[in-house]
Amino acid sequence: MTPLLDIADLSVAIDGADGTVRALEKVALRVDAGEVVGLVGESGGGKSMIARTIVRLLPERSRVTGSVTLDGRDVLGLRDDDLRDHRGGGAALCFQAPRASLNPTRTVGRQVVDRLLAHDQATPEDARQRTVGLFTEVGLRDPDRQFDRFPHELSGGMCQRVMIALALACRPRLFIADEPTTGLDVTLTGEILKLIAAQAVPGERGVLIISHDLAAIARVCDRIAVLESGRMVETGPTVQVLGAPSHPYTRKLIAAVPDIARVREAMASPATANGDPVLSVSNLDVVYRARFGRHGLRAISDVSFNLHAGETLAIVGESGSGKSTLSRAIMGLLRPTAGRIVFEGTDLAHLARRDIRDLRKRMQMVFQDPIDALNPRMSVEQIVSDPLRLVKMPAHERRPRIEAALSEVGLEPKFLGRHRHELSGGQAQRVGIARALVLDPAMVVLDEPTSALDVTIQAQILDLIRQLTRRRDRAYIMVSHDLATVRALCDRVIVIADGRIAEQGETESLFTRPSSPVTEALLAAAPRLSPEALSMKKDAHVP
């Protein structure tokens, strides 16, 4: 059987002002009709370049060699009408960042109609009806109403569904989805991936999913292709690639997936809950101020918990559950509406801004977006020394302090003069952690410290955090949407939903005997690569 898509020996070089970049090197890839192929690799590895080559949307100054054949047609040689026909009708690409890729000035319905008409999939008379049908197919609620709405009126998940409908409207032979799950919740991720995978029809249409998230897409892919820096390092059936990876890079990707079934590393000593807590939160309410007569948004209601020295506490919830609001309230970045936040004996809920500054010597925070958390105009030395301005310290003592903090997070002194654009995501996060540690605080709040990083880097940063939490003199709060990552790190877990505590308890008991449906849902949605999870995957039409 000839494959639907056949890429052989594909190399792409892009001439830029700073020299030529070899984006792809002798890449081979094949997708059959009815098949779902996952193309994985870290960002910058050239995955999107493959998609762009298939739809012939490469930058002007790129040199392409090799062959791309779709349905027997030489894609690289197509011109004019044939090319237009191929784009959409042959291969339809679902763009990354769907909201930005939709026309902001046109209703989403009209945009689908444009595609339908371009590929003769509808007449002007039945276009609306066909579009509504497509909207239903991709799972948009109230499809008739969505027709006349603009992209900015839709949620991220809805935009993704519209994007899928746009690609389907062209009735493509090959359906390509570029990072379809970026920015989506875990539960939504599953739904969207299932929807995409369902587009593969034997004898008719193949699906290519491009993603950096191996764990997420493994569940729906028949085969996996792994790309590292423009080279294809491994391809094979999903079970084989995951079960017996042959290339070290693949093994690295797999090892980086936080596996819920992995046994938790034993702690050096159990946390002691004796003495006064470092932090005591009681009956905390946060209501966002109302605008123009609307009701205020209640982000946190009636939250109470204690945190002791040496303890590591996880606050887990889906996005929008209020966990970020909670951590920002604890840090005194926003003022609670009611309740107490007692840190080392001082209630900061009612403290003046100036006095909260004093407390910052003892409590620090690490942020989700490691790059954005660093001032672009400051060197690493300036960034890490920023908190030192809170204490009077002779200049000659600063440098050793800064270097000590950097070495604690595994960075050499050569990083001192760098700026954030010269750092990788992982290095930037290490700098962020060093800044939090430089004053040797009693409590550190880690707000999703790994979720913005590539998977292999995530593992390294989690390792670093694990080492830090082993020193039992400091309390940590780890905020996360991902139960798997916290299991290996935290003594206790608080599960939060709709601004309330749904469940709290010791980590192991909460994992083995969840009592709240919210916890159960989170546990079920967590990505896993265990064999039983893979067998759950739809494999109705593996070729």
Added chain:
Amino acid sequence: MTALEASRHSRPVRINALLVAGAVILALVALAAVFAPLLSAWPPTRIDHLSFLEPPGPGHLFGTDSNGMDVYSRVLHAARIDLGVAVAAVALAVTVGTLVGLIVGYIGGWADELTMRGLDVVQAFPVFILALTVVAFLGNSIPTLVLAIGLINAPPYARMMRAEVRSLREHIFVEAAECAGNSRTSIMFRHLLPNALTPILVIAPLNCGWAILMLAGLSFVGLGVTVPQAEWGAMISAGAADIVGGRWWTTIFPGTALFITVLGFNLVGEGLQQITGRRR
């Protein structure tokens, strides 16, 4: 692209042709201004009683005007007033606008609301008409002209700075700076200002061009610098009457100087925009 994006990808600065061309023009104009007395045989206001409206020739390179003054010398000396007033006015505008925008953008609330409504009213007047009115009443001494042109050009900077600060405030590093224990003043001046300044400094050269045009326009209608002081707009105005008689040199030379100087500022501005990735 925001300032942050641009700085995040700060490439090695490539030589930008527009920037270089503009810088060369401005350097020449500045040199002409500084060395004007050395470059011209006639003082700018000396009257040559033997030649009125004499065409360009060996005695007077650019000819003489209807007062018998040497056009070449006046064109060179005018660069002093035109460049000086424009640069001083824009410096004033940038300083005032930046400070106001930074403060109201960061503290927000009613101070912000009030300032913005005030700016709405000020900006409801077309700038040149505002300049005409203010200068007509305040008088036309050089410091007054700098003050008037500077303050009239400040509101856009205040707005730009405020917008920049408000979008910067959404970035995590500002929150991180607060967590690190920075005071509000220190957040404003150490963390926000350096990050917000780029777009403003990129606009400033363009603004110098407009400021010169504004000064020349005011002088042209008789409300700015007046004869016998040498200023391009005033010279063009004085020469306008000679044009119908075909005596072109009294307007063409100062006008060309004015045009080239403004072009220099625009080239620099455009070049800066290109290398900071704000325009292609």
Added chain:
Amino acid sequence: MRLVVFVSRRLALLAPVLIGVSIATFVLIRVLPGDPVLLIVPETATAQDIADTRERYGLDRPLVVQYLDYVAGIFRGDFGSSITTNRPIATDLAQRLPLTLELVVLALAIALVLAITGGLYAARHVGRWPDHVTRIGALIGNSLPEFWLGLVFILVLFQGLGIAPPPTGRIGTGFDVVRVTGFISIDAALSGNPAAFLSALHHLMLPVMTLALVITAPMLRSVRASAIETRDGDSFRCAEAHGLADRVLSRAYLVRQTLIRLPTLAAIIFGNLLGGSVLIEFVFSWQGLGQWALRGLLLRDYPVIQAFVLVTATAYVLVFLLADILQAALDPRVKV
């Protein structure tokens, strides 16, 4: 529906700005140094003369009362009288405003057409010669002083080549056009005298050309830049990747997004035009609003200045309102 809500909201926001403008105009002229009364009375006037004059013009009453009087007058169409000519200001305005509008509106219309077609054309040929010509042209246009450009045109096209009329006003001498609308070219057309109509158009040529050339430059640059930005953006790329026909692509996915920012820029340009028209009227002896105001400014005829500033600011604000509405119509993301 959305636009109706939008327009009514904007109209409501307009009131405070206009009140602010009227206060600012009123206060500006009174707080700036230079007692207007001293300009009215002869140099030999005694203190008693000055006091009498002050009383006659109502300048002895509290500022608030003066202001309210002034506003009430405006609503009756009474802007007071010129100090120097004693003519009612409303009469002068009615006579001169159409002359200036003819100039400004025509220049803006021509500039918009040039900027949109040129900008889109340049963006389509990025990096090739039509693009380079456009960019260099825009740079030059942005750097030209309009008053000087007008003089150069007079020198070349009237003095040199003789294809333009002398810069001596709105219409050739010897044509007596009955004023109906106040817009001379329309009135000339209505008069049924083709020679008068042609002369009116002929006199428009140079000043309109001058203004249009200068203001086209910034709009041209903006249209070109946003066309390129849109074309390189994801939404255009996505439509392209889905094989839409060129006609649909450019109409629905390029032009509209490109033009979103134009109305606001055009409104700012309109403000520059109002300022520039003062200079251009001076060059061409246009006898419009700008030249009238200039005389008032030089003589510190404060009722004239006040009326001029108020009228231009109001026109500017109204044009901005129009631009906002246009932008909201083009861009569904604009919040109503």
